[in-house]
Amino acid sequence: MSLDLRYPALSDLKTACKGRVPWFVWEYLDSATGTESVKTRNRAALDSILFAPGMLKGPVTPDLTTRLLGQEHALPVGVAPVGMSGMIWPGAEAALARHADTARIPYTLSTVATRLPEEIGPIAGDMGWFQLYPPKDPGIRADLLARARKAGFHTLVLTVDVPGPSRRERQLRAQLAIPPKTTPSMLWQVARRPTWALGTLRHGQPRLRLMEEYLKLDGNAPSTAHAGYLLRAAPDWGYLRELRALWDGPLIIKGVLRPADALQLRQEGADAIWVSNHGGRQFDGAPAAIHCLPAIRAALGPEYPILFDSGVESGLDVLRACALGADFVLLGRGWHYALGALGQRGPSHLLHILREDMIANMVQMGIARPVQARNCLIDPPEM
Numbered sequence: 001m002s003l004d005l006r007y008p009a010l011s012d013l014k015t016a017c018k019g020r021v022p023w024f025v026w027e028y029l030d031s032a033t034g035t036e037s038v039k040t041r042n043r044a045a046l047d048s049i050l051f052a053p054g055m056l057k058g059p060v061t062p063d064l065t066t067r068l069l070g071q072e073h074a075l076p077v078g079v080a081p082v083g084m085s086g087m088i089w090p091g092a093e094a095a096l097a098r099h100a101d102t103a104r105i106p107y108t109l110s111t112v113a114t115r116l117p118e119e120i121g122p123i124a125g126d127m128g129w130f131q132l133y134p135p136k137d138p139g140i141r142a143d144l145l146a147r148a149r150k151a152g153f154h155t156l157v158l159t160v161d162v163p164g165p166s167r168r169e170r171q172l173r174a175q176l177a178i179p180p181k182t183t184p185s186m187l188w189q190v191a192r193r194p195t196w197a198l199g200t201l202r203h204g205q206p207r208l209r210l211m212e213e214y215l216k217l218d219g220n221a222p223s224t225a226h227a228g229y230l231l232r233a234a235p236d237w238g239y240l241r242e243l244r245a246l247w248d249g250p251l252i253i254k255g256v257l258r259p260a261d262a263l264q265l266r267q268e269g270a271d272a273i274w275v276s277n278h279g280g281r282q283f284d285g286a287p288a289a290i291h292c293l294p295a296i297r298a299a300l301g302p303e304y305p306i307l308f309d310s311g312v313e314s315g316l317d318v319l320r321a322c323a324l325g326a327d328f329v330l331l332g333r334g335w336h337y338a339l340g341a342l343g344q345r346g347p348s349h350l351l352h353i354l355r356e357d358m359i360a361n362m363v364q365m366g367i368a369r370p371v372q373a374r375n376c377l378i379d380p381p382e383m
């Protein structure tokens with residue numbers, strides 16, 4: 001049976017993923033923080049964005065190609081950074097990077113990935129972005145940036161919505177520590193998921209390889225608290241200025257929700273901002289990210305690049321974000337649901353779903369470009 005018949009939507013991939021990864025992995029991937037109200041808000045807010053389709057437009061040929069930061073992409077969709085990606089599905093980082101290169105969409109490697117920039121950069125080709133959790137130690141920071149650059153990552157993403165760890169209660173209940181510490185209950189969960197278990201045996205136990213290297217450099221025992229001290233500063237505007245001076249390629253700031261911050265970031269030399277509430281994983285009091293978009297677009301004007309993520313589950317959601325001011329839309333969990341469901345075939349099937357859904361909805365609206373979805377908005381906000 002074709003993948004389209006078995007998994008026509010992201011929700012089908014999500015259900016299948018849940019049955020193929022151990023429970024503690026599922027809780028890591030799917031959870032948010034607190035009561036998870038942000039996840040609910042993201043979904044409700046996206047669903048509340050409605051369009052009045054145009055009519056009698058004749059044939060429409062949707063064109064999804066999108067230029068961002070000087071590069072051509074097949075569609076305005078990309079892969080957001082996900083830490084410990086290789087724990088969620090064995091070989092995830094390489095699979096996503098390979099798919100991104102082939103499909104011509106960006107792939108963002110997290111600082112806390114299970115693979116090194118040197119391994120993944122060449123696989124991502126010219127589609128690689130590197131996400132930075134800002135190291136406190138200036139020596140480590142300089143080294144990390146140089147390594148990312150040398151490995152082929154031309155665009156840097158600084159995440160600013162993680163000033164400290166969040167309490168992910170579902171992860172605590174699942175007894176998940178990063179890096180993972182094996183408990184008897186986890187072994188039982190793994191035994192019940194043989195494909196994941198065999199894949200993990202083949203790829204080796206998931207570890208924070210990059211962090212481990214710096215901890216060894218420092219000559220100290222690799223405790224998570226120590227790793228946090230060395231590798232995660234709570235950055236301020238001064239830190240951003242230093243980073244801007246150090247990185248000569250495009251710099252994107254991820255985790256922005258306020259127009260005033262967006263304006264200041266542009267002034268400080270950021271090349272793009274990424275509107276996000278981290279998929280609800282950091283702060284349960286945050287607004288739906290999509291609600292923050294229009295005011296940020298209005299503040300920055302029509303030309304400045306804005307990226308968006310948090311709660312996107314379909315091609316229609318991509319169009320909703322484009323209608324409210326995003327130039328580019330990213331997914332975090334979605335790619336991993338796809339990997340969990342279908343292994344290596346997952347990412348291309350998810351991209352197929354998103355592309356077909358975008359096209360079907362653009363034809364319905366009578367628009368040829370995603371940005372034109374704005375013209376069909378019911379109650380368009382000031383932008």
Ligand SMILES: Cc1cc2nc3c(=O)[nH]c(=O)nc-3n(C[C@H](O)[C@H](O)[C@H](O)COP(=O)(O)O)c2cc1C
Pocket residue numbers: 028029030080081082083084110111112131159254276277278279280281309310311312330331332333334
């Ligand atoms: C399991 C998991 C790990 C994540 N790790 C990171 C990370 O290392 N760095 C980062 O900037 N964002 C991280 N994020 C946030 C994503 O980049 C993205 O903002 C979020 O997943 C978007 O929401 P979505 O999952 O609804 O698409 C993570 C998200 C998930 C689900």
